[in-house]
Amino acid sequence: MSKRSNWAVPYLIFLVIFVALPLILIVVYAFQGQDGGFTFKNVTNFFTDGDALNTFAVSIEVAIENTLICLLLGYPAAYILANKDLNKSAVTVILFILPMWINALMRTLATAELFNVLGFSLGKGTLLFGLVYDYLPFMIYPIYNVLLKMDTSYAEAAADLGATPVQVFGKVTLPLSMPGISSGILMVFMPTVSTFAISEFLTNNKIKLFGTIIQENINSSMWNYGAALSLIMLLIIGLTTLLLGGDKENAVEGGTV
Amino acid sequence: MSDNNIIIDIEHLSKSFGDHQVLKDISLYIRKGEFVTLLGPSGCGKTTLLRMIAGFLQPDEGKIMMEWDSKGGKSEFLDVAKIPPHERPLNTVFQRYALFPHLDVYDNIAFGLKLKGVPKDEIDVRVRKVLKLVSMSDYEDRDVNSLSGGQQQRVAIARSIVNRPKVLLLDEPLAALDLKMRQDMQIELKEMHQKLGITFIYVTHDQAEALTLSDTIVVMNEGRIQQIGTPIDIYNEPVNSFVADFIGESNILNGTMIEDRKVRFLGHDFDCVDEGFGENVPVDVVIRPEDIYIMNKTEGAQFTGTVKSCTFKGVHYEMYVNTDSGNEIQIQDYNAFETGSTVGLIIRPDDIQVMRKERVENTVDCTVVDETHIEMLGEEFECKPVSGIAPGAPAKAHISFSKIDLMDHEEEGTASGEVWFILYKGDHYHLTVKTESGEFVYVDTQDIWDKGDLVGIRILPEDITVTEGDEQTK
Numbered sequence: 001m002s003k004r005s006n007w008a009v010p011y012l013i014f015l016v017i018f019v020a021l022p023l024i025l026i027v028v029y030a031f032q033g034q035d036g037g038f039t040f041k042n043v044t045n046f047f048t049d050g051d052a053l054n055t056f057a058v059s060i061e062v063a064i065e066n067t068l069i070c071l072l073l074g075y076p077a078a079y080i081l082a083n084k085d086l087n088k089s090a091v092t093v094i095l096f097i098l099p100m101w102i103n104a105l106m107r108t109l110a111t112a113e114l115f116n117v118l119g120f121s122l123g124k125g126t127l128l129f130g131l132v133y134d135y136l137p138f139m140i141y142p143i144y145n146v147l148l149k150m151d152t153s154y155a156e157a158a159a160d161l162g163a164t165p166v167q168v169f170g171k172v173t174l175p176l177s178m179p180g181i182s183s184g185i186l187m188v189f190m191p192t193v194s195t196f197a198i199s200e201f202l203t204n205n206k207i208k209l210f211g212t213i214i215q216e217n218i219n220s221s222m223w224n225y226g227a228a229l230s231l232i233m234l235l236i237i238g239l240t241t242l243l244l245g246g247d248k249e250n251a252v253e254g255g256t257v
Numbered sequence: 258m259s260d261n262n263i264i265i266d267i268e269h270l271s272k273s274f275g276d277h278q279v280l281k282d283i284s285l286y287i288r289k290g291e292f293v294t295l296l297g298p299s300g301c302g303k304t305t306l307l308r309m310i311a312g313f314l315q316p317d318e319g320k321i322m323m324e325w326d327s328k329g330g331k332s333e334f335l336d337v338a339k340i341p342p343h344e345r346p347l348n349t350v351f352q353r354y355a356l357f358p359h360l361d362v363y364d365n366i367a368f369g370l371k372l373k374g375v376p377k378d379e380i381d382v383r384v385r386k387v388l389k390l391v392s393m394s395d396y397e398d399r400d401v402n403s404l405s406g407g408q409q410q411r412v413a414i415a416r417s418i419v420n421r422p423k424v425l426l427l428d429e430p431l432a433a434l435d436l437k438m439r440q441d442m443q444i445e446l447k448e449m450h451q452k453l454g455i456t457f458i459y460v461t462h463d464q465a466e467a468l469t470l471s472d473t474i475v476v477m478n479e480g481r482i483q484q485i486g487t488p489i490d491i492y493n494e495p496v497n498s499f500v501a502d503f504i505g506e507s508n509i510l511n512g513t514m515i516e517d518r519k520v521r522f523l524g525h526d527f528d529c530v531d532e533g534f535g536e537n538v539p540v541d542v543v544i545r546p547e548d549i550y551i552m553n554k555t556e557g558a559q560f561t562g563t564v565k566s567c568t569f570k571g572v573h574y575e576m577y578v579n580t581d582s583g584n585e586i587q588i589q590d591y592n593a594f595e596t597g598s599t600v601g602l603i604i605r606p607d608d609i610q611v612m613r614k615e616r617v618e619n620t621v622d623c624t625v626v627d628e629t630h631i632e633m634l635g636e637e638f639e640c641k642p643v644s645g646i647a648p649g650a651p652a653k654a655h656i657s658f659s660k661i662d663l664m665d666h667e668e669e670g671t672a673s674g675e676v677w678f679i680l681y682k683g684d685h686y687h688l689t690v691k692t693e694s695g696e697f698v699y700v701d702t703q704d705i706w707d708k709g710d711l712v713g714i715r716i717l718p719e720d721i722t723v724t725e726g727d728e729q730t731k
Binding site: 151153154156157158159160161162163164167171172175176178 | 311312313341342343344348349351352353355356357358359368369372373416417420
């Protein structure tokens, strides 16, 4: 209609080709049998495939562990970075964010090599190390952002009303930084479930994650089963987002890099 | 202090942020139940002082003595400078309210009581009572973000007074409200103060608000207390031209105290009620615009003038009158006088407020470089030949107010600075200029400058007289 709405056309085309179409293809493949007809078999196969179910459980477990470790390490780090008395330089913030600028694959390969040189045997420990190393900045940054923007008068008001420094943190600072925390959890948990390269390199495929079996299926031309697994993963990610996304606006704001 | 009516006694308080000294040797005491206002322009240190009383800042020097209930039920006086804010028996209403956005109205107000472990049903009673006091009953379940500015303000006050503090600190609490709302809240605050009997310490830059609310006003400027007094004292008897200019409208004029009870200004001699200034001493004279009697006939008048402009202001007319001495004065009267007409003017003796001049010339610390050069204000100036002072020695440079030229561009002057404060003296402006070196110079000029203008400072060599630097700095 108006000229201005025409500007959206290139983006629309982009969205159709790179987002909508692939999604439709995933759904189509997921419900297509070997013969090309419609079937639920691919999806139901997953629930009888002990191997896949096991991997799924391991994936969720690893993702939860990774998210928890990132939160426990990331929150204090973000708190210190955002506190003007403790951190007076912007450079320290950059140093924490810097790893995000380098390709995750490169970092993972380098980490794996480091473990080889140091003689560590690859396994769960090295996997978690690699995951935390990769995803920690994604936890720190949204929390740091929320804490930095937080009006210091809230903490002062709490102290003024009789709260000790510990109570100020527990009753005001922590609840007010929840948008940053949920945004950080989203940004760590979801990619961890679908990651495959990190587990491949850092455990020598000893531990398989959900992303790994999708990749294996696609690689061995089992497109239909792979698509079904992808669909299941999408649903899980969607559910997590819904559960954590009660405060959507803030989560997005907190996640802005 | 032997007066046991005193609740806070501040002694010689100083505070610097980096190189900038924001509070300089502040001493004052506050009586129980008093409504004290810290009044001053932004950057005068009033908020810093309040934050120090609250405990958010520690003083560099000095004591904050506060009445303290010890465990035996007796009260004693204690220096609280090192005691953290959560242990102090006072509460603050913050400028932007600082209501906790994750809690509703009820939980915001109950916050302090819960921390103290007050039983649940007592919390309930007290929260409801205080909500009623601020006329916010029925709002207890509301989300604080859904409230208007005025309502948030009421909740913020309720959250503080529910804890029954000995002293309530208010940091420009009405600054964010519109005029009508502000005036309503002023009345409510005053009533609340009378009902509760709590000591209020109130910070504002609004002089009208201070005059309306306070029992005592503390006027501050540049980190120092200028005057402490009742609103009436401060309005009628300002101690210096800053206070006179800051509080209300005023004509501030140069004058000479001829002898006791006789002062000369606007080219005429006036009877006044002031004594003890000495004879022929230069003074500042303050006349409030409403204290000048204006009439159409000139016989019987002390002096005459021509009406330059006349503006209706609601209750009164505001007129600018050129006097026969060539000064411009502001007059307020219930009657309008036609522009261009000649009027007779009378000032009654007790409406003339005479103030000792803070200074009669610029006296600047300097260092002698050679016989005809000195270093001052961070730059080198040429001056009248200096004799008897060795190069490198500290000295004082004396420069008359009218002998400093201000330039439009900073680079045109020997030194540069910023116009800090402007006072209209009837026929010229008296400017305070803060130089780049952080010192103040005072300039009399006919030119119109604005506050914040960046200027070059030029002084002719023959206008700089150098004398030996005395050890005494004052």
